[in-house]
Amino acid sequence: MNNDIDQMHFLVLHIGEAYCLNNWNYKNICSPFTRMYYVTEGHAQIVLPDKTQDLYPDFMYIVPAFTPHSYICREEFRHYYIHIYNESGHDILEDWILPTEIKAEKGILSRIKKLHELCPEMELTQTDPKFYDNNSTLNKNILKNKQRELYARVESRGIIYQLLAQFLHLAQPKQYVRDERITKTLEYIRMNLNSHPDLDALAAVSCLSKDHLIRLFKKEINMTPLAYINKKRIENAQLKLVTETTPIKEIAYQLGFEDQTYFNRMFKKMTGLTPMNYRKSFHDTGL
Template identity: 45%
Template sequence: MKKIDIFHPLTLNVGLAIHNADWNWQNVTSPFTRIYYVTKGHAKIILPSGEYQLKPDHMYMIPSFTLHSYSCEEHFEHYYIHIYEKLEFESSFMDDYNFPVEIKGESIDLELVKRLCELNPSMALPKSDPRSYDNDLTLSEYITRNEQRDITLKLESRGILFQLIAKFMKEAKPKEDDIDNRIKKTLIMIQKNLDKKISVEDLAKEACLCKGYFTRLFKEKMKTLPTHYIIQRKIERAQQMLTIKDISIRDVAAELGYDDCSHFISIFKRETGITPQDFRMHAIDMH
């Protein structure tokens, strides 16, 4: 089965943002992809690949986990779409391509974006400050809100996302199959085995590298140690389970390979700032 066959993007957020020189945020990185359609004014995004001037009638894409900043010194209006992909067993096909940052927008693209807004009025952001929505708790809330929608809304929304992503795909180029493939294999292994204890030794063996070199290479490519990456993915899965399943905290811990529930609670609080119990109660209050 090809990766595109199991690509299931979710409309995490969508709406129209109107700014007056107040879209200035630094060092943003998120677990979702952003697409912008600019309608009025100008602004700037700073990416690792360079600075890009945002201008009307153009669309822009910022892939997930890409460190970036914003700069806006005038009136500026744009539609934003946040696209989340919940990976269960495989890495995304989008990880295999370098997508263009900017493409020319067409009238049909703008109509699709407006239609996506009409279908998802509850997905608009109350604030543009990334700190208000780009956090584990809010992310899980929007994912749950998405999953609880009527199936017809999901189908049409997903169809629009496919069309918009396809526009960028026309100019995308496959990433080189070089050393990154060894790390990619371990990411797939982690995602498939979140219910088990995963050692760095096992990952290094999967990558056919010694433990020391693998750890250095992983940190270079993923900007974090493999042990912390595993924890991040497990906590992300725990949040999904706590939000949508009627399951005890102890069972959540067990399903993620933690024999000691207290240890799991401690790690959860360290990573998110709150306990699993508090996280679940907040999610219930929101829905």
């Protein structure tokens, strides 16, 4: 497991206060950034892959990047939203099982309001994710974040750390850290993902035979090394398709896919869409 906080390079993409009235009912959302919410009034729900989470005032909630989810709102509902994007090659939040809900400690709301003050003009102009989960909006807000004054960027990052620390304080490390050999293998995969590490290299790193590595890896991670590598490569492809204008063929090559047809087939198998249709689904509609 990677505990290196130097890999926490979070930028604020969107922040603001939202008032909803039976209109926060968006389905099948899966964004390349992490979402945090602080509820001030009312009640709503987030439907996650493993549960339906109720949202209540004075609690904070988190939805990590690439987590499929939907929203249900049947009454008045007011909340602060914070969308954060990690520029690091590896998001260390992936190594932890985060609590979806935490009771906000005293002073959290004032820090969120301060973060809002430090990030002017970064509110959502549309509440429907299809209008802001797109290439142009993400790139524009990443650039806008970096163009702020140095003190504002430093203070903003400090507040983001404080907010994330609330969830990490109650987080549990994912179980694969039980075997140091698998930990080393995972770290090697992350450092060499784009070069598509083969089974021989992974076996050498883990000091295991290939058959033993496959059995142990599957026991710890619930998938084979190859399946894990492809999963992480496709997640990287999702991020690139949304935040870059790089041609799909070039993205496939950057991620170690020598055959674009295989890349397209693997991408559709994991996301339900071809790379081209996935990119189109995130393009700005012009509104």
